[in-house]
Amino acid sequence: MDVFAEGLAILRRFIAEQGVVDHRDVLAIEKEFRLPVGPFEVLGFIDRVDWIDDETVEVIDYKTNHQLFTRDEVDTSLQMSLYEVAVRRLWPWAKKVKLTFWMLRHGVRQETTRTEEQLADALAYVETLGRQTETATEYPARLNTNCSYCDHRKQCPAYADALKGKREFIVEDLADLEGVAREREEVARLAKALYARKEELEDILKAQLKERDELVLGGVRYRMFATTSLDYPLEPTLTLLADATGLSRDEVLGKLGAIDKKALDALLKSLGKKLDKPRVSLLKAELEAHADKRMSPRLWAKEVA
Numbered sequence: 001m002d003v004f005a006e007g008l009a010i011l012r013r014f015i016a017e018q019g020v021v022d023h024r025d026v027l028a029i030e031k032e033f034r035l036p037v038g039p040f041e042v043l044g045f046i047d048r049v050d051w052i053d054d055e056t057v058e059v060i061d062y063k064t065n066h067q068l069f070t071r072d073e074v075d076t077s078l079q080m081s082l083y084e085v086a087v088r089r090l091w092p093w094a095k096k097v098k099l100t101f102w103m104l105r106h107g108v109r110q111e112t113t114r115t116e117e118q119l120a121d122a123l124a125y126v127e128t129l130g131r132q133t134e135t136a137t138e139y140p141a142r143l144n145t146n147c148s149y150c151d152h153r154k155q156c157p158a159y160a161d162a163l164k165g166k167r168e169f170i171v172e173d174l175a176d177l178e179g180v181a182r183e184r185e186e187v188a189r190l191a192k193a194l195y196a197r198k199e200e201l202e203d204i205l206k207a208q209l210k211e212r213d214e215l216v217l218g219g220v221r222y223r224m225f226a227t228t229s230l231d232y233p234l235e236p237t238l239t240l241l242a243d244a245t246g247l248s249r250d251e252v253l254g255k256l257g258a259i260d261k262k263a264l265d266a267l268l269k270s271l272g273k274k275l276d277k278p279r280v281s282l283l284k285a286e287l288e289a290h291a292d293k294r295m296s297p298r299l300w301a302k303e304v305a
């Protein structure tokens with residue numbers, strides 16, 4: 001697909017997903033901010049800031065990345081932390097800030113939030129980085145989580161080494177926690193670079209498979225296949241299952257029914273314009289009390305200055 005057609009397809013998908021926008025909900029687009037951080041100033045532009053309710057705004061950053069971010073990347077993104085600090089200063093009434101990467105190629109919104117402590121850490125990190133940059137005399141390329149989006153990666157020796165799977169450090173004693181952490185970070189950076197490369201190569205094969213049914217290359221057969229996802233409409237599904245099982249429709253609903261979070265969020269947002277704030281907040285709290293929460297432990301890792 002040429003670049004123009006690809007861009008057009010991304011735009012069409014975005015328009016379909018976005019649906020109708022009430023312009024009163026959009027507080028700003030391409031919003032410039034200048035954030036004082038110690039002796040430095042951070043200049044940035046936020047793609048879009050939306051009003052969600054009387055105490056919440058949503059920062060939206062559009063991304064055209066081929067790869068989705070990992071949960072870690074979303075939750076530790078320095079860009080989003082700085083956006084939140086800026087937004088809190090620009091709209092001081094906003095007690096809550098929702099941070100969303102809108103992944104345009106995937107039609108996925110990757111959402112996160114920050115704590116006060118994380119925001120303070122981000123500012124301290126930027127200040128330290130500024131001071132280190134001022135005093136540094138050499139700037140060696142260092143593999144990092146942003147390499148797969150870097151425009152210079154084709155000329156970068158560190159990235160070329162990563163593609164060859166070149167390793168620098170393998171911990172010998174697994175009881176050596178410093179060593180374990182060091183190797184983990186190296187492997188995480190390499191895995192990310194290699195995964196991005198895999199996607200790049202697969203895009204080339206997929207483009208070829210638009211013209212033919214299959215490719216056989218290097219002893220491997222490649223084909224495209226379609227994955228199917230199904231949404232079952234409520235009424236006919238309940239009727240069919242009630243008839244088949246002998247259960248009442250309410251019993252079937254009790255066993256299978258769940259409310260889609262995205263649809264619920266949209267409904268609450270529209271209610272926010274009609275009802276007063278305390279009623280909406282109370283409703284949200286009541287809904288959360290009934291919600292089934294699933295927690296899964298995840299490893300969180302962030303470089304400290």
Ligand code: SF4
Nearest residue numbers: 142143147150153156
């Ligand atoms: S590809 Fe090279 S230049 Fe680009 S971010 Fe990675 S290490 Fe730095």
